[in-house]
Amino acid sequence: MFLDTLAEYRALVLQRMREHIPSRGRYAETLYQPMLDYPMREGKCFRPALCLALCQACGGTLEDAFETATALEMFHNAFLVHDDIADCSHSRRGQPTLHAQHGIALATNVGDALNMLALGTLLANTGHLGLERALTVIEEISRMARESTEGQSIELDWVAGRKAPAGARDYLLMTYKKTTWYTCIAPMRLGALIADAPPDRLGAFIPFGFRIGAAFQIQDDVLNLVGDEALYGKETNGDLEEGKRTLMIIHAMAHADPSTRARLEAIYAKPRVEKTVEDIGFVVEAIGRAGSIDYARQIAQRLTASARRAWDERFGWIPPSPHRRFIDEMIDYMITRPL
Template sequence: MTTETPVTTASAPYTGARLLTETVVALSERAPAIVAAAAEEMREIRLGLHFHDGSKATMSARYSRLLVEPGVVGEPDVEVAFDDRAMNLVFDAQRPPVEQVLPQSLDVRGPRDRVLAVWRAFVLLSQRASGLRFVQQLWRDYREQVPRLWGTTAGGPAPRHSPHGDEPTGWHAVDFLANRQPLEPGDQPTIGGTAIAAPRLLWDGRRSTGWWELRPVTDADLVQTMTACRARANQEIDRLLPDREPKEDLYDLMRSYPTRQGKGLRPTLVFAACAAFGEKPENAVRAAAALELFHNGFLVHDDIADESTHRRGLPTMNAEFGNGLAVNTGDGLNLLAVDAVLANLENLGLARTLGLIQEAMHMCRESIEGQAMELGWIHRRVVPSRDEDYFTMSTKKTGWYTCITPCRMGAVCAGVTDPAVLGRFDEAFRLIGIAFQIQDDILNLVGDEALYGKETLGDLLEGKRTVMLIHLFRHADQRERQRLGALLHRPRADKSQDDADELLAAMRRHGSIDYATELADRLAAEGIARFERDLSIIPENEGKAVLRQIAHYVTTRPL
């Protein structure tokens, strides 16, 4: 297996293959649950696609990911050839699926069961993705660049196609999307003033549903959602920070890490869990702010312990201001986090606030124990032999405050205090949290520093005990372990980039990165299965949908 992921560039020619690739990449980042559902239909099928402009692509599924490669690779299980008329109808929500197969327009080859599986995957993608604005924008941009290939531009009535292909073809799908108005909650989409509903299949080959059963709206732009949740939490942090001296050496520094552009994962989980249990997300804003403050306090102290030099693309606080001010700032962030939890008394009452205090204290204890495990291994020059040791450390150090506690605190904000109900988050998000951390560790080795936000190979320079390192030391012979151990156990100040490169080369040689990628995929898939089973007690709603998107985000983000 390779950890490389196809990427697109602005300089690449506008083709059908490029449009497919950019759509899948965007959906993987912004609506991963849609990609996961399509991947479930595709399973082990390799799909070869031929477009009217001469471009080709191969699409396949791996766990919950859709992978697109340029050209037709190997022997596909199913092949599809689109001409311009077929392309125009790919995302057309106005026409029943049978009308998408036009005479001499769409050529499909392959075993019947696999053709049907591919058809279900594409119908699912078209029905769920066409209403998302970032997909609409991709297709609008594409159409504007290549009107000569795909017929008339928007602005007038779309010409009807001829079954014989004699008449010009309009871009029916994008005309529909361009005229579609953003919906307010509770609104129904319309065309020309007539109410419509998105098409859906009553039979997908495995199960059927009655036409009277309305499917809830569940998909949203996850990037947009996390950005909004992060901004709301940061706004509350600004409100909580005291406006007094010493600003320059304390309160301004306390603003530094929260304002750096993290993902917004924790506040989004808090808001979503609160909404999933039927309460207004605003009820969870102070809990979300508290978690971000705890998180950033931990980061400041973690960077000191690891002697890190960069965090989210900027110098760490210890590198820029020295250990003294950094320690004090981390202490201040943790103190303000406690203040933020207690501030819930006035709007949530005593019972829920006590529940939040209990969750926060448990999270802090787990995080400190996990940090002690990792620092202890480094101090004693020990590399654990079992992946399970890493799982325990990772769950304690980051899993609780990154995944599990945000969900539990969001539920408490909604009035849930039953330990049995709160515990339903634990196993699903334990597995998802481990997978997420393994992927972060992989990104530190092979990711783009500008996107990852920490110095590349920083984990090797710091001597972090990752799954890749554990796997390497399990499979290296005694002589190689002695050499690698001598490099690993040097103090951070004495390690060079060449030392880190040698450790990385050994990991590649022994397949440690590929092993970790496979392991993360498997753990994430297990976590998603537990999510669907354990959280079936929560009715389908927008809050639960966001939780599901985040669960799938772990399995679809590129490595």
């Protein structure tokens, strides 16, 4: 039932996206078709689904939030395309990354075009929502984009070795900005504000969305270590090769003996191409020895429990409905993905 609704939302959003992106004509082959590449791969469309469900749960219609939900999926895919370039990732959703297929030049432009077309999509809101709400949506997107680029800059500092996270707190701040704003906080706030929810209700979505989004991201990091690549779609251990500072590696470093820690630091200081199979094996072992996967799962569970309490206590103003129930199930699904 939940998965059916999620799939329906996805089909609607991708259909709308296709309407915004021409599939023929002079620019189709090297611009518009590559823009549709990632969206058409196996993705869940969590972000638009959250936005659509929240809007309806708060009394709005599906149509009210439709352009915004579509734009969120475009921004998300733009972010993935550029993030894959930044991380030198090889695969995404089970296939080669866009820049691996077409080169960095084309992929950079495709990401820019997705961002800009998403903005165009938001402009279609004026007819339905009126000028003022259409602009409020763009303001929220602008805030979201600012959080994402700041979060990205924290992580790039770590990967480049310019700085290192001191502990779980730093990891959670990075994730709050890089992931949870555009994955949970903004989609939910947008759904609510499009439905004309009272502005003083919007603040509570920030700690709530942070908890769901961070649990989701930690789960994603765990899957990258223990998941099956065929199901998960990214390279297993890809995060280790890229030098990502996940909660697990931060924990493992903090709990390793001095010589292990020194070797871990040395491995993380190497560029991706210089990391050997032995290096990766050493990191995996250190993470195992420190119990860092269990530690990360515990943090995710604590965030989840706290998010569930907040949903019950602070969002009672959203009346019971199939849409509210969908969000309930969505929270469960996002943080306990069966991969």
